[in-house]
């Protein structure tokens with residue numbers, strides 16, 4: 001990775017990068033995400049030297065606020081555990097901090113910083129009034145009882161509630177946090193503040209004022225974006241074979257929408273391994289296993305005769321036309337990319353946040369594989385969260401179809417912005433470049449307009 005993380009050529013960006021690496025020496029994920037954005041900004045900065053004088057890039061790279069707190073909770077055997085909670089308000093130029101909460105044992109400040117930084121540009125791309133934020137904890141939900149999960153959520157919110165508000169900071173779900181956890185968090189927030197502030201969290205169940213189609217939005221949006229990429233190449237996304245990594249919220253609804261369009265999804269995974277079903281995965285079976293029963297994917301072959309589970313394996317060696325990494329960061333490396341390319345993969349769209357390493361992204365680019373970056377591809381989730389905020393503020397609830405149609409419009413518009421910015425700077429078809437520049441230009445304009453704050 002060191003060879004790829006070279007300092008930018010533009011003197012201003014080079015000096016920002018030098019400071020950034022000094023100040024964030026222990027945050028490799030954050031530096032990876034920041035470098036990826038900064039290398040796209042050179043032509044914009046060369047054209048607009050005012051951005052340097054006003055320190056816009058430094059301001060975007062330094063979180064406005066970071067909160068770290070202790071979360072003490074009691075398990076079912078009455079033993080007390082202590083976890084660490086985080087919430088970063090990265091940038092509020094475009095609106096209240098907006099971004100999910102991740103509960104996973106691997107979570108560190110670095111994880112939340114990289115995710116919060118990405119969220120600034122993703123949220124900007126949606127065109128909606130939302131700033132960038134992220135939070136979470138190193139709590140491991142795996143193997144915990146329902147009451148332990150509830151007690152943890154309550155303990156987490158007992159500290160976090162001070163920093164939230166429908167116009168201040170609005171969390172949602174991410175890895176390990178879905179509708180159930182959001183319900184517990186909202187219940188505790190409501191109790192502590194004695195306010196029914198519906199717009200303070202998104203991803204709520206419909207019974208608590210959540211938006212229909214939020215659960216499906218990230219996965220569906222991922223496929224809508226990939227469909228636009230195919231259309232831009234004069235093709236449709238209505239046949240062929242796909243592989244998807246993960247089998248959580250994003251992966252499941254990515255699989256569902258691909259199947260609805262006529263694509264055969266032959267493999268998906270969890271942290272234990274990969275399941276391959278040559279006849280195409282059975283969505284209902286997956287949903288029952290992973291969403292309802294919360295079981296391991298290794299149990300899937302019990303329901304489908306020709307399916308095989310490969311413990312410890314990633315799905316990237318399975319031949320496919322399209323690949324959708326939807327699990328976690330850096331899960332698809334340079335060797336995986338070479339294997340996908342050798343097997344004829346034509347398109348990769350990132351449903352997860354930063355799932356492809358820089359080496360993998362370079363390999364796709366060199367091989368001419370169409371590559372959709374996370375901050376554009378998976379923006380449908382946060383976009384529908386913003387629609388949930390809008391519904392809550394106006395005390396309305398839209399039908400599933402109304403939300404889904406708006407999601408399709410937003411994804412098409414993000415796709416157009418990425419292509420237009422890439423063309424304007426003579427990088428046609430370079431989606432990562434177009435996404436970074438389009439996301440940056442909108443937020444930079446707002447940062448400038450506020451003056452020095």
Ligand SMILES: NC(=O)C1=CN([C@@H]2O[C@H](COP(=O)(O)OP(=O)(O)OC[C@H]3O[C@@H](n4cnc5c(N)ncnc54)[C@H](O)[C@@H]3O)[C@@H](O)[C@H]2O)C=CC1
Nearest residue numbers: 174175176218246247248249250270271327328352353381
């Ligand atoms: N939930 C949402 O609306 C959004 C999620 N994302 C991103 O999508 C990705 C998946 O998130 P969700 O589906 O919400 O989470 P989830 O908790 O529902 O599912 C996560 C999936 O990833 C797998 N996984 C986690 N760590 C892994 C590892 N180290 N190796 C292999 N598999 C692993 C899990 O087994 C599970 O299948 C994350 O990168 C998240 O940041 C991005 C935008 C919005």
Ligand SMILES: O=C(O)CCC(=O)C(=O)O
Nearest residue numbers: 098099100172381382385
């Ligand atoms: O819906 C949201 O606010 C957060 C979604 C999210 O965490 C993400 O886009 O990575």
